[in-house]
Amino acid sequence: MGTRxxxxxxxxxxxxxxxxxxxxxxxxxxxxxxTRLARLIGEGAVTVDGAVIIDPKSRIxxxxxxxxxxxxxxDSHIGPEDIPLxxxxxxDDLIVVNKPAGMxxxxxxxxxxxxxxxALLHHCGDDLSGVGGVKRPGIVHRIDKETSGLLVVAKSDAxxxxxxxxxxxxxVERYYRxxxxxxxxxxxxxxxxxxGVSFEPGNIxxxxxxxxxxxxxxxxxxxxxxxGRHAVTRARIVEVFGTPGGLTLIECWLETGRTHQIRVHxxxxxxxxxxxxxxxxxxxxxxxxxxxxxxxxxRAFPRxxxxxxxxxxxxxxxxxxxxxxxxxxxDMTALLESLRRPMK
Numbered sequence: 001m002g003t004r005x006x007x008x009x010x011x012x013x014x015x016x017x018x019x020x021x022x023x024x025x026x027x028x029x030x031x032x033x034x035t036r037l038a039r040l041i042g043e044g045a046v047t048v049d050g051a052v053i054i055d056p057k058s059r060i061x062x063x064x065x066x067x068x069x070x071x072x073x074x075d076s077h078i079g080p081e082d083i084p085l086x087x088x089x090x091x092d093d094l095i096v097v098n099k100p101a102g103m104x105x106x107x108x109x110x111x112x113x114x115x116x117x118x119a120l121l122h123h124c125g126d127d128l129s130g131v132g133g134v135k136r137p138g139i140v141h142r143i144d145k146e147t148s149g150l151l152v153v154a155k156s157d158a159x160x161x162x163x164x165x166x167x168x169x170x171x172v173e174r175y176y177r178x179x180x181x182x183x184x185x186x187x188x189x190x191x192x193x194x195x196g197v198s199f200e201p202g203n204i205x206x207x208x209x210x211x212x213x214x215x216x217x218x219x220x221x222x223x224x225x226x227x228g229r230h231a232v233t234r235a236r237i238v239e240v241f242g243t244p245g246g247l248t249l250i251e252c253w254l255e256t257g258r259t260h261q262i263r264v265h266x267x268x269x270x271x272x273x274x275x276x277x278x279x280x281x282x283x284x285x286x287x288x289x290x291x292x293x294x295x296x297x298x299r300a301f302p303r304x305x306x307x308x309x310x311x312x313x314x315x316x317x318x319x320x321x322x323x324x325x326x327x328x329x330x331d332m333t334a335l336l337e338s339l340r341r342p343m344k
Contacts, residue, residue: 023037307332
């Protein structure tokens with residue numbers, strides 16, 4: 001595997017730490033994140049004025065000559081697979097896809113292949129400049145296997161670093177569409193008594209809790225109010241079905257992005273998602289609220305009725321504002337059509 005040498009000079013008023021100074025002054029076209037630079041320092045790949053420096057906290061002076069030996073990106077241990085993808089946008093730095101329900105994002109012990117990463121390795125081929133020194137797509141966020149919708153993936157180190165920073169800052173716009181049981185309405189006194197549930201102007205339900213892995217069921221997340229990770233979800237009513245309202249099409253948006261966040265938050269509020277096998281998405285509907293066909297469509301819906309419909313962010317390299325929308329998939333469209341059919 002070949003190595004290239006990156007050489008440059010430290011500009012005026014450098015930051016006090018070597019890793020920060022390198023991150024500021026390394027040529028932008030090299031797409032080396034601060035995390036990657038810190039790793040290269042630790043590996044002994046960085047020299048300052050001819051001396052190898054392995055402490056990222058070392059001080060560095062203006063005018064110092066820096067050389068960084070960077071190994072060419074190696075191939076990933078994950079194999080490429082020719083799996084069709086719906087590509088919404090692609091450029092040299094990133095790709096946005098509309099993931100179908102049933103596809104896992106990243107290989108794991110239970111899903112070693114057939115994943116989005118396998119598909120992207122085949123689709124992108126040599127266009128992957130390398131993330132962390134490996135030719136692989138940079139996963140900065142995920143959606144559950146049985147959730148459909150939009151996902152952005154980095155193709156370069158610079159894009160990976162920039163996108164990760166936006167997700168960490170909660171500045172990414174993410175809107176979901178979901179079908180839930182009941183009607184999450186501010187006029188429901190039951191909701192007013194649930195810890196973590198409040199309402200904002202416009203009948204917007206706000207759920208604010210901590211989330212952590214369930215103590216006994218490792219496949220679930222649990223709502224907490226001490227410990228865990230801070231999580232905020234907002235939801236508004238889009239369309240109500242049944243009389244009295246037995247189901248609702250809702251729009252949810254995330255202030256944070258935790259595992260299963262929308263699913264566990266809506267279940268906590270008593271409005272679990274239709275079809276959710278983990279958080280209780282199987283309930284009996286009022287017999288006279290829906291047609292038999294609609295009731296059967298709800299009963300048989302094979303997954304959580306959740307779709308990542310909107311994704312907006314700033315391009316991490318060009319700074320351009322990007323926003324994408326993905327229409328509801330066929331299974332959710334068919335479900336809504338059945339729910340809209342009037343009683344005979």
